[in-house]
Amino acid sequence: MPMRDRSKLPLRPVAPVWAMMAGLALLSACKQPPASRIDADAAAAARGLSAMETVGCGACHEIPGLDWPKGRTAPSLVGFDDIGPIAGQLANTPANLAAFVRNAPAAKPGSLMPAMPLSESEARDVAAYLYRIDDD
Numbered sequence: 001m002p003m004r005d006r007s008k009l010p011l012r013p014v015a016p017v018w019a020m021m022a023g024l025a026l027l028s029a030c031k032q033p034p035a036s037r038i039d040a041d042a043a044a045a046a047r048g049l050s051a052m053e054t055v056g057c058g059a060c061h062e063i064p065g066l067d068w069p070k071g072r073t074a075p076s077l078v079g080f081d082d083i084g085p086i087a088g089q090l091a092n093t094p095a096n097l098a099a100f101v102r103n104a105p106a107a108k109p110g111s112l113m114p115a116m117p118l119s120e121s122e123a124r125d126v127a128a129y130l131y132r133i134d135d136d
């Protein structure tokens with residue numbers, strides 16, 4: 001599948017707060033980022049990454065920050081923060097994303113992604129990580 005076009009993303013904010021504000025303003029001008037993208041805290045994201053390593057999301061997905069494996073049978077999660085609906089169907093909200101990564105067939109009937117052995121809080125951490133993918 002084609003790589004997502006990231007060239008349309010605004011410059012990523014580095015340290016200065018004004019740059020960050022400008023970046024956020026640009027982002028919200030072209031599309032609404034989920035609120036959690038701004039709030040998601042780094043500790044939750046770090047837990048999310050290790051949960052993804054443990055349960056093996058990389059077997060099917062290429063995921064930034066996960067060096068190996070880089071599965072090709074499922075959509076790449078590179079630039080995931082830049083997509084619209086989750087799996088083409090679900091509104092891209094933190095709650096929906098957590099529900100989807102934990103039990104995709106329940107969240108989206110007919111989804112080919114299997115339910116994953118994540119607790120509810122692990123699923124929220126995974127969602128926090130996915131929303132921060134382009135944020136570092």
Ligand code: HEC
Nearest residue numbers: 056057059060074075085086087088101111112113116126
């Ligand atoms: C057995 C392979 C497999 C594994 C393991 C797997 N997925 Fe998926 N994933 C898929 C498939 C297939 C889809 C497309 C499903 C659909 O469109 O309904 C998908 C879709 C997704 C999406 C939506 C992507 C988009 O572009 O909308 C996300 C996010 C996601 N998976 C995250 C995860 C996370 C996080 C894990 C680990 C907790 C994981 N996946 C484990 C196969 C897998």
